[in-house]
Amino acid sequence: MKKKPLISTYYFPNWHVDPKSEKIHGTGWTEWRVLQYATPRFPGHDQPKLPLWGYEDESNPRVMEKKIRTAREYGIDNFIFDFYFFEDGPFRERCLNEGFLKAPNCNEITFALMWANHDHIYAHPGSYWKPAEPAWLGTVTPETFRTCTDYCLKHYLSRPNYLRVHDGLYFGIYRPQGMAQEMGKETFIAVLKEFRAKVEKAGLGKLWIDFTCGGLAPWDRMNEISSLAVELGADSCSNYGWGYHDTFPAMEYNPWAERNLETQKQFSRELAIPYNPVVLSGWDSSPRTVQSDIYEAVRYPFSSIAVNNTPENFKKAFCDLLEFQAVHGTGDLIHISCWNEWTEGAYLEPDLRYGFGMLEAVREGKKEILGTL
Numbered sequence: 001m002k003k004k005p006l007i008s009t010y011y012f013p014n015w016h017v018d019p020k021s022e023k024i025h026g027t028g029w030t031e032w033r034v035l036q037y038a039t040p041r042f043p044g045h046d047q048p049k050l051p052l053w054g055y056e057d058e059s060n061p062r063v064m065e066k067k068i069r070t071a072r073e074y075g076i077d078n079f080i081f082d083f084y085f086f087e088d089g090p091f092r093e094r095c096l097n098e099g100f101l102k103a104p105n106c107n108e109i110t111f112a113l114m115w116a117n118h119d120h121i122y123a124h125p126g127s128y129w130k131p132a133e134p135a136w137l138g139t140v141t142p143e144t145f146r147t148c149t150d151y152c153l154k155h156y157l158s159r160p161n162y163l164r165v166h167d168g169l170y171f172g173i174y175r176p177q178g179m180a181q182e183m184g185k186e187t188f189i190a191v192l193k194e195f196r197a198k199v200e201k202a203g204l205g206k207l208w209i210d211f212t213c214g215g216l217a218p219w220d221r222m223n224e225i226s227s228l229a230v231e232l233g234a235d236s237c238s239n240y241g242w243g244y245h246d247t248f249p250a251m252e253y254n255p256w257a258e259r260n261l262e263t264q265k266q267f268s269r270e271l272a273i274p275y276n277p278v279v280l281s282g283w284d285s286s287p288r289t290v291q292s293d294i295y296e297a298v299r300y301p302f303s304s305i306a307v308n309n310t311p312e313n314f315k316k317a318f319c320d321l322l323e324f325q326a327v328h329g330t331g332d333l334i335h336i337s338c339w340n341e342w343t344e345g346a347y348l349e350p351d352l353r354y355g356f357g358m359l360e361a362v363r364e365g366k367k368e369i370l371g372t373l
Contacts, residue, residue, distance in 0.1 A: 002327055004326065005276075005326060007077045007333075008080055009078070010079075010081075010341075011340060013058065013093075014092055015095070016030060016094050016095055016099070018094065030055075034125060034288060034343050041305070045307075047286065048287070049347075049351055051350070051351055051352075052350035052355060052356075064106075067349075068100075068103055068106065068109050070359065071109060074362050075367075076109070076336075077109070078110045078333075079339065080335070081112070081114070082116045083113040083115050083116060084115075084116055084120075085115065085151065086144070108161075110161050110162065111161060111163060113156060113172065114172030114212075115172065117138045118138045118175055119134040123285075125288050131300065131301060132300055140178075141183055142191050149195045152171070157171075157199065168207055169204060172238065173209065173212065174212045174240065175215035176188075176215050176228075176229075176232055177215055185231075189231075189233055209236075210276070211234040211237050212238055213225050213239050216237075219263060222267070223270075236276060237267070237276070239278045242257075242283070243263065244260060245283075248297045249297075251305070251307070253309040254317075256306060260280075261317065261321055261324070264321060264324070265324055268324075274332065276331035277321055277324070277331070279318050280317075281314050281347060283346055284305045284344065285301035285345065286302075288343050306345065310357075311354050315365050318336070318362060319369055322334055322366070322370070323369050336362070
């Protein structure tokens, strides 16, 4: 009998004005400007991407109302927001606080957080000379950890539509090994336990901690990923992206997807805790490079670009992974990366080339594999 995994998509919140971004890029800046100035880097390269809905402000509740309605219509069950919190407080939070949580239909979809505790790199855009120079560091001290999780507990975890997995409130951490190194492994384990205790004391029950595998060790060290996840106290693992960017500047989507599907299956088989696999609708981080610089393989965001990631090809990748998760998977979710990573070429939102094709692929695939929305 097939189980029915939750269809969850990561949400990247950089399509609204933020004071910290303005200090780097100027008054009124959002990442839409990066997308608008993208150019083709080789013959046939599909750039710039053109959003069907235009360059909307996600901190507007009416804009977010449309996103929620569309997501539910096409079979998306949950948003996992990339959440940023640094030593001086939250970043890009207006999307959640002013947009999503104030949308009239907010409670029609569940949501959760994934703390993106990486350095904030200057890749909007990054130059050939310094492609991923840190604008500020993502170092997490015990004090920052407590301040962040207290903030999340106060503003988000008590919401009626916050995602629960096995009756535990889902909370993702992107770089768990980074946190453990920065504050010391024993301290990291201790503050995680403190966080769990605070959630229980608040009357919210259990906490379900999810670690990103790539934030534990390289993918070819499965045993290390598994043992670290257990040692540090995770309840499950996930991934945000795919590997194997082997050909430059372009890589065909279908063989790339097939190779990564096998790796997703391997994670499910070999990890000691449940694994929630991920499928990508595409990949193209070229908009995040200085467009006048030569596009060579120096380092991210000068990355390989997925081509022929049509809705039909994405649907096959999605269905293959969903079928595996429904029959053999160990986790409760299947992640789609992403709802709106426009400047990384991984998005479900409608564009002028395919319309609602990527979302149609999700809806049709979900019906075919699970028989329901």
